Amino acid sequence: MSGLAEAAGVGGPSGNVGVSGRGVARRDGGRRRSGRRGGDSGTREAILAAARTRFGDYGYDGATIRGIAADAGVDAALVHHFFGTKERLFAAAMQLPILPSELLAAALAAGVRDPDQSLGEHMLRTVLGVWDVAEMRATFLGLLRSALTSEQAAGMLREFATETILGRIAEVAAPGPPGADGQFRAALVASQVLGLALARYVLKIEPVAQASTDDLAAAIGPTIERYLTGEIS
Amino acid sequence: MSGLAEAAGVGGPSGNVGVSGRGVARRDGGRRRSGRRGGDSGTREAILAAARTRFGDYGYDGATIRGIAADAGVDAALVHHFFGTKERLFAAAMQLPILPSELLAAALAAGVRDPDQSLGEHMLRTVLGVWDVAEMRATFLGLLRSALTSEQAAGMLREFATETILGRIAEVAAPGPPGADGQFRAALVASQVLGLALARYVLKIEPVAQASTDDLAAAIGPTIERYLTGEIS
Numbered sequence: 001m002s003g004l005a006e007a008a009g010v011g012g013p014s015g016n017v018g019v020s021g022r023g024v025a026r027r028d029g030g031r032r033r034s035g036r037r038g039g040d041s042g043t044r045e046a047i048l049a050a051a052r053t054r055f056g057d058y059g060y061d062g063a064t065i066r067g068i069a070a071d072a073g074v075d076a077a078l079v080h081h082f083f084g085t086k087e088r089l090f091a092a093a094m095q096l097p098i099l100p101s102e103l104l105a106a107a108l109a110a111g112v113r114d115p116d117q118s119l120g121e122h123m124l125r126t127v128l129g130v131w132d133v134a135e136m137r138a139t140f141l142g143l144l145r146s147a148l149t150s151e152q153a154a155g156m157l158r159e160f161a162t163e164t165i166l167g168r169i170a171e172v173a174a175p176g177p178p179g180a181d182g183q184f185r186a187a188l189v190a191s192q193v194l195g196l197a198l199a200r201y202v203l204k205i206e207p208v209a210q211a212s213t214d215d216l217a218a219a220i221g222p223t224i225e226r227y228l229t230g231e232i233s
Numbered sequence: 234m235s236g237l238a239e240a241a242g243v244g245g246p247s248g249n250v251g252v253s254g255r256g257v258a259r260r261d262g263g264r265r266r267s268g269r270r271g272g273d274s275g276t277r278e279a280i281l282a283a284a285r286t287r288f289g290d291y292g293y294d295g296a297t298i299r300g301i302a303a304d305a306g307v308d309a310a311l312v313h314h315f316f317g318t319k320e321r322l323f324a325a326a327m328q329l330p331i332l333p334s335e336l337l338a339a340a341l342a343a344g345v346r347d348p349d350q351s352l353g354e355h356m357l358r359t360v361l362g363v364w365d366v367a368e369m370r371a372t373f374l375g376l377l378r379s380a381l382t383s384e385q386a387a388g389m390l391r392e393f394a395t396e397t398i399l400g401r402i403a404e405v406a407a408p409g410p411p412g413a414d415g416q417f418r419a420a421l422v423a424s425q426v427l428g429l430a431l432a433r434y435v436l437k438i439e440p441v442a443q444a445s446t447d448d449l450a451a452a453i454g455p456t457i458e459r460y461l462t463g464e465i466s
Binding site for chain 1 (some may be wrong): 374377378380381382387388390391394395399413416417420421423424425426427428429431432433435436437438439440441444448451452453455456459460465466
């Protein structure tokens, strides 16, 4: 596991996915809910079921908290109370063990990166650290599988990833007003990272499947760094 | 479509996948069979059905022509007569519109590459040219989909790709006796190429989904070139 994932409280010796005080949220919205039990669970389940249907039918961008609340027969304020943001609700509905935006924020936080590593290598190591946790990897591959077998799921995931991950990477890659260049760079990063997951975990192409984090960081880190900051046209 | 795919007779204005004299085989084994029709088709179908089952059950490496012939109730010589090599039989059973090894041979043939393009860029343009043909793209994505939803299919495809594509790329990347370095380079190339397919055609992440071949070649070609020939450790 990477130092970052560890710092963010992701996984641990027991293989469980935990939460630390570093800002990585639990899927139920975090500490805010920790004192409550029992009676709310039927309502929570109804909201999550409505969310899964709405996100599927309308995509991530098109689904609204208001619409999901209406489908679940509750007030929108209750959905906000239970889940906070749309991203958190989506993460809970899809059983994501971590919020991508918070993982990304932790990875980009000042002082986290080893000064000997480029940003590209650091980000790749972060992703590999997440995938080292079995539950994270399983969730990620499950989403990828659903995207490959359903146009609807692919659209939903594209919108979610664009909103919560790629937009932020685009900002990092090309600081300043949002522009096509940053988006292209973020999409290029996504293409290499997704392909690595496919080769390493699904097709299990050797020696990439068995390669160490260090070997992959040395080989692929410079690719991510170039996509983020180098000459690409 | 890339000049290479065109030269190899892949696709055309009608969208059909044709065959030229450049050595890219039809899925029935090519010209050798072109004069025969009718009576053999039941036998051919029985062989293809047996091949699909055997490749699925034993993988690409484990399935033998002899075993497939036995399952189909015919002599192994007849399978060779109909389909030639194991690669051709696999391609026919999986309805691949093209033989990977022959496409690769055509791409690597002397004089085919524009001297202004690196080998990495040339290979990427070749792949993009193949994917520009709807039938090729559909077949490729169908195989990818099956790999993501079935461990068995993933293993079969890994073995097929290793044997017919990655081994040859490894030789090109690291000429000399087969070694881990060439295999690592080939697997890295595969990771970027597979990820590009996922981002461009499945998840449709913009602007990679709509990007021109030239833009992708400029951005990703140097990645492939570095994986093939550059510093990766």
